[in-house]
Amino acid sequence: MADEIMLLDWWSSMFGMRVRIALVEKGLKYESREEDLNNKSPLLLEMNPVHTKIPVLIHNGKPICESPIIVQYIDEVWKDKSPLLPADPYQRARARFWADYIDNKIFQLGGKIWTRKGEDREAAKKELMECLKILEGELGEKPYFGGENFGFVDVSLVTFSCWFYAYESCGNFSIEAECPKLIAWTKRCLQKSSVSSSLPDPLKIHDFVVQLRKKFGIE
């Protein structure tokens, strides 16, 4: 029996992008459904009653929510192709640690840069750069966070890269100036079809952010 896979998604969500990348890495066919986040579908509300958020992966009718959980699920079910987590428990722990760090820092800090003004924005910018520098340090000289192979931490972080241009414009700064190796890593990742096919054009994200800022009256 063929697997039925559906992804409830939203085009600009870094979290949805992570699941797209994982599905393509594993060579899986799936149906993508774009949600209107201002008018959530009955299916979304039924499949994620707790958070009513995307992404939601629906595998043979059963929902899985929260992008790091979905990516690990995909990795465990389709374990014979392109493993995203390493086999060694200690390396797995390191991967989970850094994915957790990314989840706790980047989204909130990036968000503050485009939604806030003045001191709040400056503080967020400073903290974001500190976090990205720490991540760049963790990458070191490796081609990917996963070492020789693209892995779980790479999936978790690369989806923010299409938002970098929007952050930089709003905050008037350059990520590449302070984290050149990290930007080189994003370009390396974009050479993978799983990544390039899953991430929208940064200009599109930037225009979307400009629209939202106008709508919410942020300068």
Next chain:
Amino acid sequence: MGEEVKLFRSWSSPFALRIVWALEIKGIEYEAVFEDLSNKSPLLLQYNPVHKKVPILVHNGRPIAESFVILEYIDETWKQVPLLPEDPYERAMARFWAKFCDDKVLTSIWSAFIKQGKEQEEALVAAAENLKFLEKEMKGKKFFGGERIGYVDIVLGWLANLVSIFEEIVGLKIVDERKFPLLYSWMQDFAEAPIIRDNCPPRDKMIVKFKALLDAAIASSSSSSK
């Protein structure tokens, strides 16, 4: 091969307690290193430079930080008495509920304890909404893990010993037995399980500590302008 397992903890951290419970349940021998969090040791800072927090598990000299990460590491390294289910879908569900417990339940109950006035009322409402989801999840089960304690039970375990302490200090009911009968009975079963009962910080010391935290929070909120 000689195993060296050390756990950096504080006497009261509920996050470190999760690791104590996991190690004890699996019968793993370890050395507990108690940290004074107001005066962190150089070793703690070396082992967890990013967050500078406990718990840290050090296994044969290699450190692992963040309680969820440590729990999964323990489960993958010592396979006796598994904490997470084998089936990938059930594992995903366990991870989902564990995250929900920390992101939503813990946050709302902590706010209900530490805040005052309108913020406290709102936190209590949020806590009740979150507890409803857990109550539903408990149907037909003794523990979240099924017949025996598992990953989600360990993550939520703070509820079993801290909530009554919070309720005593603020004089408010946070987990009402009538509204959440299944959760309430889980709290009793969990707290009475021998390994849990034998590995909990002393209640009177906890009351003193959390009362002091609350007093400090009240003092700082009334001295700042609103």
